[in-house]
Amino acid sequence: EVQLVESGGGLVKPGGSLKLSCTASGLSLSHAWMSWVRQAPGKGLEWIGRIKRAADGGTTEYSAPLKDRFFISRDDSKNTLSLEMISLKTDDTALYYCTTEGFGYGFHAVDIWGQGTMVTVSS
């Protein structure tokens, strides 16, 4: 069974930093474009950014409002994806999903989702 499992969420103070991880089972992340998507409590989905597979350059692209504070990286040897977040704000409180993008169902379709890890930014 293909599965993405996020970890690293928790409570952090405004201005703090946090690094989320995502581990895959049943698929090799090296073959996939990976994205992070978040969902604030009671709100809609927000795309954070993506990292392409190494074969496509391994480059990153981010949502404009987040690009200076959120950073995506991958370690294909460990089959893991990371999201580093700095200068966190209360508005960053959300459930953070690790996802594949266009892995099995066409470009730019978010086709595999983890269950999410909750990040709460509060003093």
Place this chain on the structure above:
Amino acid sequence: QSAVTQPASVSGSLGQSVTISCLGTSSDVGHYNYVSWYQQHPGKAPKLIIYGVTNRPSGVSNRFSASKSGNRASLTISGLQAEDEAHYYCSSYRTNYLLFGGGTRVTVL
């Protein structure tokens, strides 16, 4: 980046059809055939139900269909069933970005 707009809610009776719109711009929905739709039940992760404007992943009911005209994409749910009550989100590619719509709550009466 600009938003992709969906109605906040739609409703329909059991067995009827409902259509959800997803209004973008000529830089996203109108330019690329990379519109997807997702279903999200409370407390669950979203599930891809349409990709590439009109295509259903394997295992998704053929009661879900979708189309696009200009800057507007649409998702139609035919023969509404109780389990269709959920939030639905569209997404569209825009150069270097992925945009999500604000989501539509579907209520089955």
